[in-house]
Amino acid sequence: MSDEAEYSLHYWGGIPGRGEFIRLAFEATGTAYKDTKAPATLLSKVQTTNHPPHLAPPILEIGQGTFISQTSNILNYLAPKLGLDGVEDGTAxxxxxxxxxxxxxxxxxxxxxxxxxxxxxxxxxxxxxxxxxxxxxxxxxxxxxxxxxxxxxxxxxxxxxxxxxxxxxxxxxxxxxxxxxxxxxxxxxxxxxxxxxxxxxxxxxxxxxxxxxxxxxxxxxxxxxxxxxxxxxxxxxxxxxxxxxxxxxxxxx
Amino acid sequence: MSDEAEYSLHYWGGIPGRGEFIRLAFEATGTAYKDTKAPATLLSKVQTTNHPPHLAPPILEIGQGTFISQTSNILNYLAPKLGLDGVEDGTAxxxxxxxxxxxxxxxxxxxxxxxxxxxxxxxxxxxxxxxxxxxxxxxxxxxxxxxxxxxxxxxxxxxxxxxxxxxxxxxxxxxxxxxxxxxxxxxxxxxxxxxxxxxxxxxxxxxxxxxxxxxxxxxxxxxxxxxxxxxxxxxxxxxxxxxxxxxxxxxxx
Incomplete structure (x- = not known):
């Protein structure tokens, strides 16, 4: 979506699939992201993703050599950063x-x-x-x-x-x-x-x-x-x- | 297991089931817990569990009126508290x-x-x-x-x-x-x-x-x-x- 995107979403092209849950989090919050269509190049490829490898997409690329996978896990990681975790400011x-x-x-x-x-x-x-x-x-x-x-x-x-x-x-x-x-x-x-x-x-x-x-x-x-x-x-x-x-x-x- | 247990695990009795993953986290770390066998009394019962209600066990009771469910979610909540999150002291x-x-x-x-x-x-x-x-x-x-x-x-x-x-x-x-x-x-x-x-x-x-x-x-x-x-x-x-x-x-x- 933007050249300045911090996040890249790697998912199969052509279908909403499980990647859609991540897209919705970015879209709902106006967060820039790249949407790539070639997750297969990352699957079980420790050389590319570093440890641990990933069994299936969606895979979220956070920065150089840092990737996380599993839909709920990506959402759980992103939720506090995007203000989608339901936590009000000042909560203990x-x-x-x-x-x-x-x-x-x-x-x-x-x-x-x-x-x-x-x-x-x-x-x-x-x-x-x-x-x-x-x-x-x-x-x-x-x-x-x-x-x-x-x-x-x-x-x-x-x-x-x-x-x-x-x-x-x-x-x-x-x-x-x-x-x-x-x-x-x-x-x-x-x-x-x-x-x-x-x-x-x-x-x-x-x-x-x-x-x-x-x-x-x-x-x-x-x-x-x-x-x-x-x-x-x-x-x-x-x-x-x-x-x-x-x-x-x-x-x- | 102990009267002083901070945590109670609510799961069906008689089978390891999905409750076993929570038991193993407690057992591996020597954490006291109660193991109750009657989760049905908590399912979709907002009056007992407060909001949000729970669709299925395992359900972890953390304190008075505080319950969380979904196996991976319970483990993700407990992991940092029990030292099972793989994070070394002093990590940013x-x-x-x-x-x-x-x-x-x-x-x-x-x-x-x-x-x-x-x-x-x-x-x-x-x-x-x-x-x-x-x-x-x-x-x-x-x-x-x-x-x-x-x-x-x-x-x-x-x-x-x-x-x-x-x-x-x-x-x-x-x-x-x-x-x-x-x-x-x-x-x-x-x-x-x-x-x-x-x-x-x-x-x-x-x-x-x-x-x-x-x-x-x-x-x-x-x-x-x-x-x-x-x-x-x-x-x-x-x-x-x-x-x-x-x-x-x-x-x-």
């Missing part, structure tokens, strides 16, 4: 550590749901085509739509409803505290991904009062100025054949 | 943050392999019996044994081999730096779990020179004094029908 050290742990907990839980969106079309093996595991996918799709997705969305609806630190006067609430955190961004992207992959199912859930806080949150984040501008830019890669895929045979009301 | 703040991120990265990658050990016997749904998804399990077992497990173990063997901060004079190396970290403990437990679940496959891999650093690490951690005493105690729950399960039909050379 231990209280700040607990707040960051709570943000990371919510990030990890939303990423668990993200992984289920991947595994539904690859229940046997990532290395095999969807068509080679479609029978199993249809079976898992039924489970995801009817049990796992409602379980996670019920949980996040409760988190939003129970967040007394946020008065919701803007029509929606943050997940924790009264500021935007990485957890808000991750949940927003996962819910958006499910709307792409399971439009019929998500339309049904959107009509259900039990999830009203969740969809208000999703729409509220999408309308925040830096996010809205990003979503309508060329930098926002459309969902296609990545983690979130729309196979009509896996969807249902 | 940013260098310490990067070291902690590298430890957390390795923890997360080992936990990804742990999840695959669960998903192999529940490829369709956690809520269904193994017997109801055994056909899919056998297919996924072939993939895990022949592709996923070697991929992860090759990666961790490289991490060990490439760790120039540890001279290996004790016959094995730490994953990062020259001190025990949560990453060492998590990898040790995951490898031990695979030895229980896939004894034939792991015996074959143990004979392969490509993994010699990995098995030396596993045996070295098991022999460390606080760990060895714990492993032979009543507190160490045996593997049985948890994340790691031995189904002979899923194993193979």
């Amino acid at each position: 050290e231990e209280a700040a550590a607990i707040r960051r742990a709570h943000v990371n907990q919510l990030v990890l839980t939303a990423l668990d749901l993200n992984n289920e969106a991947h595994d539904v079309h690859h229940p046997i093996a990532s290395r095999l085509y969807y068509e080679d595991q479609q029978t199993e996918s249809v079976r898992r799709g039924h489970e995801l739509r009817n049990f796992r997705l409602p379980k996670f969305l019920t949980y996040f609806s409760l988190v939003l409803r129970a967040n007394d630190d946020c008065d919701g006067s803007q029509g929606w609430k943050h997940l924790i505290g009264n500021k935007l955190t990485t957890a808000d961004l991750v949940l927003f992207h996962v819910v958006s991904g499910f709307e792409f992959a399971f439009p019929r199912r998500m339309a049904t859930l959107r009509k259900d009062e039990a999830y009203k806080e969740l969809f208000a949150h999703r729409d509220g984040i999408a309308a925040l100025e830096p996010i809205a501008a990003y979503l309508s830019s060329q930098r926002r890669l459309p969902f296609s054949m990545g983690i979130f895929r729309h196979y009509p045979e896996l969807d249902g009301e | 703040e940013e260098a310490a943050a990067i070291r902690r991120a590298h430890v957390n990265q390795l923890v997360l990658t080992a936990l990804d392999l742990n999840n695959e050990a669960h998903d192999v016997h529940h490829p369709i749904a956690s809520r269904l019996y193994y017997e109801d998804q055994q056909t899919e399990s056998v297919r996924r077992g072939h993939e895990l044994r022949n592709f996923r497990l070697p991929k992860f173990l090759t990666y961790f063997s490289l991490v060990l081999r490439a760790n120039d901060d540890c001279d290996g004079s004790q016959g094995w190396k730490h994953l990062i730096g020259n001190k025990l970290t949560t990453a060492d403990l998590v990898l040790f437990h995951v490898v031990s779990g695979f030895e229980f679940a896939f004894p034939r496959r792991m015996a074959t891999l143990r004979k392969d020179e490509a993994y010699k650093e990995l098995f030396a690490h596993r045996d070295g951690i098991a022999a460390l004094e606080p760990i060895a005493a714990y492993l032979s105690s009543q507190r160490r729950l045996p593997f049985s029908m948890g994340i790691f399960r031995h189904y002979p039909e899923l194993d193979g050379e």
Whole structure:
């Protein structure tokens, strides 16, 4: 994005993927970053990344020879630097550590749901085509739509409803505290991904009062100025054949 | 374990499960902790845990009304307090943050392999019996044994081999730096779990020179004094029908 960028994000090109959670953190905070499309040159290459090597992207390059990987880990590292850790100025050290742990907990839980969106079309093996595991996918799709997705969305609806630190006067609430955190961004992207992959199912859930806080949150984040501008830019890669895929045979009301 | 314990671990009773990674951190450092077996009373109960609520155990109780969940998150919170973050005294703040991120990265990658050990016997749904998804399990077992497990173990063997901060004079190396970290403990437990679940496959891999650093690490951690005493105690729950399960039909050379 800028020649002066301090950070470089290394992820596969063409899909939002797990790199998108890092992009959203940069975009939401107006942080300059380079977005490279060739992570394979860094995978398990100690000569390039120094120790420890990295198994999978996203990989964040912080400076000369310093790289970190694992999505939640990159977000946990960046959150305090970008002001996305939910910690107010002047908070004591231990209280700040607990707040960051709570943000990371919510990030990890939303990423668990993200992984289920991947595994539904690859229940046997990532290395095999969807068509080679479609029978199993249809079976898992039924489970995801009817049990796992409602379980996670019920949980996040409760988190939003129970967040007394946020008065919701803007029509929606943050997940924790009264500021935007990485957890808000991750949940927003996962819910958006499910709307792409399971439009019929998500339309049904959107009509259900039990999830009203969740969809208000999703729409509220999408309308925040830096996010809205990003979503309508060329930098926002459309969902296609990545983690979130729309196979009509896996969807249902 | 002690009435004076500062920490309480809330996890299902009877299986090592994901609670075991937290237990190992306490046991390796001689930290007093209570081990409770009734996490269900805390799940999605804001009234008890305060905000945010928790979707799944392990849940760590830190003090009155303060709870955090998600395995890697609990370990990341505890690591600096227990001296398991790989940070040497006097390290500058940013260098310490990067070291902690590298430890957390390795923890997360080992936990990804742990999840695959669960998903192999529940490829369709956690809520269904193994017997109801055994056909899919056998297919996924072939993939895990022949592709996923070697991929992860090759990666961790490289991490060990490439760790120039540890001279290996004790016959094995730490994953990062020259001190025990949560990453060492998590990898040790995951490898031990695979030895229980896939004894034939792991015996074959143990004979392969490509993994010699990995098995030396596993045996070295098991022999460390606080760990060895714990492993032979009543507190160490045996593997049985948890994340790691031995189904002979899923194993193979």
